[in-house]
Amino acid sequence: ADVACWKGLADCYSKQGKFMAALKAFTRVLELDPKNVASRYQVASIKLMVGMREEAVAEYQALLALLPEYIPALKGMGEACIGLATEYRTSGLTGRAADTLQTAINVLQQGVKVQANLQSLWKLLGDAYTQFYHLPSLSTTNPKAWDMETIKGAKASVLTKLEAGAAAYDKVLAIDPASAQARHDLSINLYYRAKLHQTHLPVTTESQELAKKLLADAEQQIRVAIELDRSKSSYWNALGVITHETNPTLAQHTFITALNLDETDAGSWGNLGMLYLSHGHFALAEKAFLNAQTLDPDRGMPWLGKAIMTEAAGQPSKPATTSSDHASLLNRDIKAAFASFSHSCFVGQDIPEASLGLGYTGYLCGKAETAHLALEKYVASRPFQVEVSAGAWFALA
Numbered sequence: 247a248d249v250a251c252w253k254g255l256a257d258c259y260s261k262q263g264k265f266m267a268a269l270k271a272f273t274r275v276l277e278l279d280p281k282n283v284a285s286r287y288q289v290a291s292i293k294l295m296v297g298m299r300e301e302a303v304a305e306y307q308a309l310l311a312l313l314p315e316y317i318p319a320l321k322g323m324g325e326a327c328i329g330l331a332t333e334y335r336t337s338g339l340t341g342r343a344a345d346t347l348q349t350a351i352n353v354l355q356q357g358v359k360v361q362a363n364l365q366s367l368w369k370l371l372g373d374a375y376t377q378f379y380h381l382p383s384l385s386t387t388n389p390k391a392w393d394m395e396t397i398k399g400a401k402a403s404v405l406t407k408l409e410a411g412a413a414a415y416d417k418v419l420a421i422d423p424a425s426a427q428a429r430h431d432l433s434i435n436l437y438y439r440a441k442l443h444q445t446h447l448p449v450t451t452e453s454q455e456l457a458k459k460l461l462a463d464a465e466q467q468i469r470v471a472i473e474l475d476r477s478k479s480s481y482w483n484a485l486g487v488i489t490h491e492t493n494p495t496l497a498q499h500t501f502i503t504a505l506n507l508d509e510t511d512a513g514s515w516g517n518l519g520m521l522y523l524s525h526g527h528f529a530l531a532e533k534a535f536l537n538a539q540t541l542d543p544d545r546g547m548p549w550l551g552k553a554i555m556t557e558a559a560g561q562p563s564k565p566a567t568t569s570s571d572h573a574s575l576l577n578r579d580i581k582a583a584f585a586s587f588s589h590s591c592f593v594g595q596d597i598p599e600a601s602l603g604l605g606y607t608g609y610l611c612g613k614a615e616t617a618h619l620a621l622e623k624y625v626a627s628r629p630f631q632v633e634v635s636a637g638a639w640f641a642l643a
Contacts, residue, residue, distance in 0.1 A: 249278045253285060265292050281312060290322055299330040310353075317364070320357035324350045324370045331377060340382050347381075350374040358417075365425070368417040372431055375411030378404055379438040382623070401442060408439050429471035430481050436464035437488050464488050479508040483517060490521055497521055512542035519551050528555060550600045553607075584611045 256271030269292045275285040290305035306323035309316060327350035334343035354371040361367065383400035412435045418428040440460035443453045468485045475481065486500035501518040504511055519534030531551060538548035584607035601624040608617030 249275055249282070252278065253282075256285070256288065260288065260292070265296060268292060269296075283309065283312060283316075286312075287316075287318060287322075290319070290326075294322060294326045294329075299326050299333065302326040303330060315356075315360045317357060317361050317367075320353050320360070321364075321367055321370065324354040324357065324367070324374065327353065328370060328374050328377065331374075335377075335380060344378070344381050347374050347377055363421060365418050365421050365428075368414045368421070369428065369431065372411045372414035372418070372435070375407045375414060376431070376435050376438065378407040379442075405439060405442055408435055408442070411435050412439075424474060426471040426474035426478070426481070429467045429474065430478075430484055433464045433467035433471065433484060433488065436460050436467060437484075440464060461488065461492070477507065479504040479511050479514060482507065483511065483514045486514075486517055486521070490517070490524075494521060494525060510541055512538045512545050512548070515541065516545060516547040516551065519548060523551055523555060531555065546600060550603065553600075553603055581611055584608060584613070588616075 252271050252275045256268045256275060259265070259268035259271055269289060272285045272288045272292070275282055276289065279285070286305060286309045290302050290309060293299075293302035293305060303323060303326045306319050306326060309319040310323065313319065327346050331343040331346040331350065334340070334346060351371065351374045354367055354374060357367045358364070358371065383404050412432060415428050415432040415435060418425055419432070422428070437460075440457045443457035443460065465485070465488050468481060468488060471478075472481045472485065482500045482504035486497040486504065489500070490497040498518070498521060501514050501521065504514040505518070508514075515534050515538035519531045519538060522528075522531035522534060532555065535548040535551045535555075538545060539552075542548075584604070588604055601620045605617045605621035605624060608614070608620060
C-alpha cells in the first residue's frame, strides 16, 4: 500500500511538472521496492531531463541489469551517454568523452538488434558516431613521436566512425524518407567527412575530388531538409556552414534567414560574424560577435572571433610617434588577443582553432608553457590538417 501511495504521488507531481518533487517520491518507491521497473525508469528519465546525466546513466544501468532488452532504458542510456560525452568534451576530458560515446554506441547497437525499425535509436546511434569528429584523434602524450602512418591511421579511424554514423542516418531515412531532421543530421555528417578529406595526408587529387562530392551531397541533403521544413533556424544555419567557402553570398543569406526565424540563436550570430571576419568586414563581424556573446557568454566561437580580430589589428589606429610607442601598442594588442584566446579556450574547449591562437599569442607574450600545451592540444585534435598544423608543428619544434 505504501508503494502504491508513493507511486501515485510521484505520478501526480510528474504530471504537474514538479519534477524534483516527483524524483523524491519515485526514489522513495525504490527504497521500498528496489525492483520496481516503472519507478526506476522514471527516476532515470527525470535525472536525464534535469541534466543529472551521470546519475541517469547509473539508473539506466541498474534498470538494464533487471531487463537487458528494455528498449526505453537502452534508448535513455544512449541519449544520456551522448549528452554526458559532450559535457566531458567541453570540460577537456576527451578520453572520458570517447569512452562514454563508445558506451552509447554499444547500448544503441543492442537496441537496434532488439527493435530495428525504431527511428530514434538509429538517430542516436548516428549522433554517437558523428560526435567522434570533435574529439582528438591522437593522444597528446608525445606528439613529436607520431609518424605519417600513425596520423593516417588516426584519420582513418575517425572516417570509419563517421561513415558508420551516415549509415545509421540512412536507416532513419529508409524508415521515413520525409524526416527533415535526418536529412539535416546526414548533411552535417557529410560535411565533416568532406573537411577531413580536404585535409588528407598526403593531399591527392582523389581525396580533393571526394571532398567536393561529399560537400555537394551535404548541400543537397540540407536543401531537402529545408524544403521539408523551412521554419527551423538550425537548418538554415547548417546550409550557411556548408556553403561558407564555396558560396559566401548564399551563406550570408542563410545565416540572416536563420536569425530572422530566431534572433536569439547565438550560433548563427557567431557564424555570421566569422563569415564577415573572413571577408574583412570587421565592423559587421564585431557587431555579430557582440550579439552572440550577449545571448550566450559561454559560447567559445564569438570569443575566438574577437581574439582573431584583436590579433589581426596589430597596427595602431593612429600613427605611433616612435618605434617604442609602436611596439608598446602592438604588445598591448597581442596581450589582449592572448586574453581573448584564453577565454575562448576556457568557455569552449572543443574549438581547436582557439588552442592554436592561444599557442601563437602565448609565445609572443612569453607564456611558453601555456603556448606549448595549447599547441600540443591543437595538433592532437587536427594532426592531419595540412595548412595549419604545419605552423603548429614548427612552433613545437
